[in-house]
Amino acid sequence: MSEITKNSLEKILPQLKCHFTWNLFKEESISYDLEDRVCNQIEFLNTEFKATMYNLLAYVKHLNGQNEAALECLRQAEDLIQQEHAAQAEIRSLVTWGNYAWVYYHMGRVSKAQEYVDKVKQVCKKFSNPYSIECPELDGEEGWTRLKCGGKQNERAKVCFEKALEEKPNNPELSSGLAIAMYRLDDKPQKQFPVNPLKQAIELSPDNQYVKVLLALKLQKMNEEPEGERLVEEALEKAPSQTDVLRSAAKFYRKKGDIDKAIELFLRASESLPNNGYLCHQIGCCYRAKIKQIQNSGEVAAHEKREKVEELRECAVHYLKKALEKGINLPNAYSDLAGLLAQKGQNREAEEYYQMAFSKELTDAERQQLHQRYGNFQEYHMKSENIAVQHYLQGLQISIQSPERERMKRQLQSIAENQLSQNIPNSWYLQGLIHKMDGDLLQAAECYEKELGRLLRNTPSGIGSLFLPESELEEGSEEMARAHATPLPESTERKWDRETEKKKVTGSLERRP
Numbered sequence: 001m002s003e004i005t006k007n008s009l010e011k012i013l014p015q016l017k018c019h020f021t022w023n024l025f026k027e028e029s030i031s032y033d034l035e036d037r038v039c040n041q042i043e044f045l046n047t048e049f050k051a052t053m054y055n056l057l058a059y060v061k062h063l064n065g066q067n068e069a070a071l072e073c074l075r076q077a078e079d080l081i082q083q084e085h086a087a088q089a090e091i092r093s094l095v096t097w098g099n100y101a102w103v104y105y106h107m108g109r110v111s112k113a114q115e116y117v118d119k120v121k122q123v124c125k126k127f128s129n130p131y132s133i134e135c136p137e138l139d140g141e142e143g144w145t146r147l148k149c150g151g152k153q154n155e156r157a158k159v160c161f162e163k164a165l166e167e168k169p170n171n172p173e174l175s176s177g178l179a180i181a182m183y184r185l186d187d188k189p190q191k192q193f194p195v196n197p198l199k200q201a202i203e204l205s206p207d208n209q210y211v212k213v214l215l216a217l218k219l220q221k222m223n224e225e226p227e228g229e230r231l232v233e234e235a236l237e238k239a240p241s242q243t244d245v246l247r248s249a250a251k252f253y254r255k256k257g258d259i260d261k262a263i264e265l266f267l268r269a270s271e272s273l274p275n276n277g278y279l280c281h282q283i284g285c286c287y288r289a290k291i292k293q294i295q296n297s298g299e300v301a302a303h304e305k306r307e308k309v310e311e312l313r314e315c316a317v318h319y320l321k322k323a324l325e326k327g328i329n330l331p332n333a334y335s336d337l338a339g340l341l342a343q344k345g346q347n348r349e350a351e352e353y354y355q356m357a358f359s360k361e362l363t364d365a366e367r368q369q370l371h372q373r374y375g376n377f378q379e380y381h382m383k384s385e386n387i388a389v390q391h392y393l394q395g396l397q398i399s400i401q402s403p404e405r406e407r408m409k410r411q412l413q414s415i416a417e418n419q420l421s422q423n424i425p426n427s428w429y430l431q432g433l434i435h436k437m438d439g440d441l442l443q444a445a446e447c448y449e450k451e452l453g454r455l456l457r458n459t460p461s462g463i464g465s466l467f468l469p470e471s472e473l474e475e476g477s478e479e480m481a482r483a484h485a486t487p488l489p490e491s492t493e494r495k496w497d498r499e500t501e502k503k504k505v506t507g508s509l510e511r512r513p
Contacts, residue, residue, distance in 0.1 A: 005110050012117055013105060015131040017138050018098030019059035024149050033276050033327065035060050038148060040243050040273055049173075051080040052144045055095055062103055070103050088137065090123045095141050136164035136174065143177045150184075157181040172204035176211050183214045195222070209235035213248040220255060228252065236265075243269045250282065259290045277328030284319035285336060287312050316340050331360045335373045342381045350377060364398050371395030372404040375411065385415060389430065396437050409434065428454065 014021055038057045042050050058073035077096045085092045097116045104113035120131055127133040143160030146153035161178035168174060179201035182193040198215040205211065212235045216228035232249045239245045250265035263286045270279040291312045294305055320337040334357035341350040354374050362370065371391040379388035392408040412434055419427035432447030 005114065009101075009105055009110065009113055009117065012131055013102060013113075016094075016098035016101060016117075016120060017132050017142070018095045018102065019055060019145060020099065020102040022142060022145065024059070024145065024153065025063075033273075033278060034149070035064075036273055036275055041148070043272075049144070051077040051084070051092070051096070052141055053148070054080065055099055055141070056145050056148055058099055058103070062106065067103055067107050071100075074100050074103070091133075091135060091137050092141075094120055094123060094133070094138060136167040136171070139164035140171075140174050140177065143174075143181070147177060147180055147184075154181050154184045158185065170204065172201075172208075175204045176201045176208050179211055180214065183218065186218070195219070207238075209239035209242060210244045210248065213245055213252065217248060217252055217255075220252060225256065229256070241268075241272065243272050247279070247282075250286075254286060254289065257293075259286050259293060262286050263290075275326055277323040277326030277333075280319045280323035280326055281328055281330065281333050281336075284316045284323060287316035287319065288336065288340065291316070313340055313344060317344070329360065331357045331362055331366050331370060334360070335370055338377065339373060342377050347377075347381055350381070365400055365402065368395045368398040368400055368402060369404045371398075372408050375408065379411070379415075389415060393433060409437075425454070426451065 035057065038053050038060065042053045042057070054073045054077035058070040058077065061067070061070040061073060074096055078093060081092045081096065082089055097119045101113045101116040101120070104110075104116065117131070124131055124133050139160045143157045143164065146157035146160065158178065158181035161174050161181060164174045165171065165178060175197070179197040182197050186193050195215070195218050198211060198218055201208065201211045202215060212231050216231040216235075219225070219228035219231070229252070232252050235245050236249055246265045246269035250262045250269070253259075253265065254262035263283060266279055266283045266286065270276060270283070273279060291309050294308055294312070297305075317337065317340050320333060320340065323333055324337070334353045338350040338353035338357070341347075341353065354370075354377060357370055358374075371394050375388040375391035375395065378384045378391065389412065392412045395408045396405060396412070398405075412430065416427055416430045416434060419430065428447045428451035432444040432451065435441070435444035435447060
C-alpha cells in the first residue's frame, strides 16, 4: 500500500457521509440480533427502502469481519437505487459509494477505495463541497439507519428527519421516519410527544401498517383503546406477516390484557425470526403474565389452577431460557427467569441467574429493579432477611422514582416494624435509614438516638450507667432478659458490622464535653 495514497485516503474518508462516519455504535455495542432484523426488513419492506437496509447490512457484515459479504450487499444496494431512484441515482448512491470506499480501504485495496472516493467527489463538486453535501435524501438515509439501530440512536434519528423535512415538508417517507422516532422517544416522561405526527404520517402513507399500529399504541395510552384496536385489526389484515406489525400488535393486546392474543402474535412473528431472542423473551413474559391472571381469578378450581399454573410456568421458563440461548443480553431477562425458577423451588439455579444479571452493564433503573427483585428472592425464598435488607437499601439509594422503589420502602418498613416488635438489634437504626431516605432527617435522628441508647444499655462494661437514667437501664435489662429467653430464628439474624456500630458509639462518647 502506497503511504502517500493511504495518507490521502485517511484524510478524505472521514469526510464521507456514510455508516462508517455516523458513529452508530460508539457508545454501545452492536445489538446481537441486528443482522436478523435487517434481513427480515429486506424481505418484507417495500423495494424503495431495501437499498437503505442493504447499506446497513453491509456495515454489519464488515463489523463481523465479512468484507466480501459486505461488498455483495453494497452491490445489491446499488442495483436497487438504479431501479427505484433512477432520476436521483447519483445523490442516492453517495452513502453506498462512501461505504464501498471504507470497506475497500479496510481490505487494503487502495485503488478501489480511491475509485469510489472519486465517484463521490464527482457528484459533490457540483455542490461546491468536494466530498460531502447537505441534502434531505442523505439525512433521510441516516435517519432510517439510526432508527434501525435503536436505543440511543432515536434522538439523533429524529434530528435527521426534522432537518430533511425542512426541505421536503410533505414527504411520506420522511414523515413516517419522524413519527416513528418521536413515538420511540415518547416513553421518556420529559418528552411526551403529541399524536399528530403519527396521524400525519398515516395520511401521507396510508399503506404503512407499522405506523398505524404505533398510532394504536399511542391511542391506547390516551385511553382511546377501541379506536386503537380498530387500527390494529386493519393493520393485521393488510400485513399479516410483517414482523414489526405483529410485534407491535402483540404489545397492544398484552397491554389490553388479552394475553392469549399477544402470545399468538409473538409466535407468528417468531416464525419469520426463529433466532430472535427478543421475541422469545416477550413470549416468556406473556406466559408469566398469564400465570398472574389465573392466580388472581376465582373462576378456576384450586387443583386445576395449580396444574395450569405449573404448565404455564414451564412454558415461560422454556422461552426465557431460549431467549438467553439466542443471545439476548437484557438484564431483566435473567431476573425474569430467576424469579420463575425460584417459584419452582430451584433456588440454586435462580441464584446463578440473578448473579449473571448483576454482572451485566446496568442502567440505574435496571439496577434498582434488580435489587428489588433479588431482595424479594432473599426475603421470601431464601428466608434471609438480612441480605434482603441490604439489597432494598442499595436499591433505595438509587434516586429514581419507580414502582420498585415504593415496593422496597414498604418492604423495609414491614421488616423494621416486625423487628421492633421483637426487640431485634438495629431495628431502630433501620427505621432511621428509612426516614433519612424519605428526607425526614428529624425522625431519622430520633431513631438513631434510640438505637444508640439501646447499644449503651446493652454494653457489657456498664458504661451506659454514666449517660442513661435508671429507668432506661432497667428497660434495657428487661429487653436483654427477653432476648436471652427467646433465641432469634436464623432468618432474622442481622449481618450488620458490629465493629462499625461500636465505633459510632465510641466516637459519640469522645465528642461529648
